[in-house]
Amino acid sequence: FNDEKTYYQVNHHVFLAHAKAVLAFKEIMPEGKIGASFAYSPSYAIDSRPENGMAKLDHDNLKSFWWMDVYAYGRYPRTALRYLEKQGVAPTITEEDSKTLHAAAQKVDFMGVNYYQTATVEYNPLDGVTPFGEMNTTGKKGTGQVTGVPGVYKNPSNPYLETTDWDWVIDPSGLRFACKEITSRYDLPIIISENGLGAFDKKTADNKIHDDYRIAYLAAHLKELIKASDEGCEILGYCTWSFTDLLSWLNGYQKRYGFIYVDRDEEGGTLDRYKKDSYYWYKEVIETNGASLSVE
Structure with missing residues (x-):
């Protein structure tokens, strides 16, 4: 699947389904608690070079915050949306859509987090790796390919951390990092859902x-x-x-x-x-x- 425009439009419809579910739930059970659940991988820049720090920022806005900002604020990260608009793949968002997302965000009670690993981020040149590298689905350590967005970021391995046989980074401190990031950015209670x-x-x-x-x-x-x-x-x-x-x-x-x-x-x-x-x-x-x- 490589139709990015369709991907982001379908993703937008998922957000609308979430928002309408939140609003319906609160109408039926005002005192009930409801929130989203998201597979969050907080990220580290691979080093202190400015281009890699910028790549981390762009990575977070296009990945993790793309989801969580909608859940908590009812809007997309502005710079990420602008990037997608320039690429011609941004979702079509109606005024009614924006109102629905914003209304639901005011009623979300917590952020659910599926946490398994952190990501490492490095600048990716225009002729660099693409998002379509092969995942390690065999359990043969070291067979997963580096992926990324050309001209924006890529996700190399972290030389300081061990991995599972499926090349998933083992980083317990990343769970603490994730919780502190969510607390500072969204000020929401947290459920570790996975x-x-x-x-x-x-x-x-x-x-x-x-x-x-x-x-x-x-x-x-x-x-x-x-x-x-x-x-x-x-x-x-x-x-x-x-x-x-x-x-x-x-x-x-x-x-x-x-x-x-x-x-x-x-x-x-x-x-x-x-x-x-x-x-x-x-x-x-x-x-x-x-x-x-x-x-x-």
Whole structure:
């Protein structure tokens, strides 16, 4: 799919659907709480060169803030919209559309965040990489391609951070970064609607799944979330992804996220379920309301 004009118009219609849902919900249940959920990857400039700082700003306005500004303010980032207008791909926005988006933004109660990784941003020359590079959907580390917008930005790897087998950056501090950014920019409470680690989990002969890597991942992220709360972010809730292993629209059954192992792969399986080590660990975290975590 490379029709950018259609992409942004469809995206605009999604925003309108969100806005109308918010307005309808508040009409039915004025005291109820409602908000959007967005896959947010806060970004770092790769270094302090001005062109890379500008690339980060443009990246954020065309990506993360393009969504969250509409949810929280009811309008698109002005410079990003101007860029799309110059490219001839900006969505058609009616006056009635703008009124609907703005009205809904006044009634949003929180920002939902699906957090998995941060992004690194560098200036991308006009003859540079495009948005259509291949994602790593095989789990073979290092096979994902750098993507970006020619003349604006690209997303190289971060040399300071490890990645999953699917080349997703592992950055617990990025969750804290995301919460502080949202708090400062939008002054909204936050629900972490997704956070988790996809991995090649293996079941032993005695039906055990020793996923200490998942425990380490979640513990590190929860500790950063506690720090964000201590620093003034209002965290309403935290939801892991996910309770059980499930089918991925990109990776099938090979990329597992759950606390419960499901005996199923692309070839079949019994669908029997087995509790992973992370299940027992997270059970204790819940029972102690996080007191079992050691936060430095």
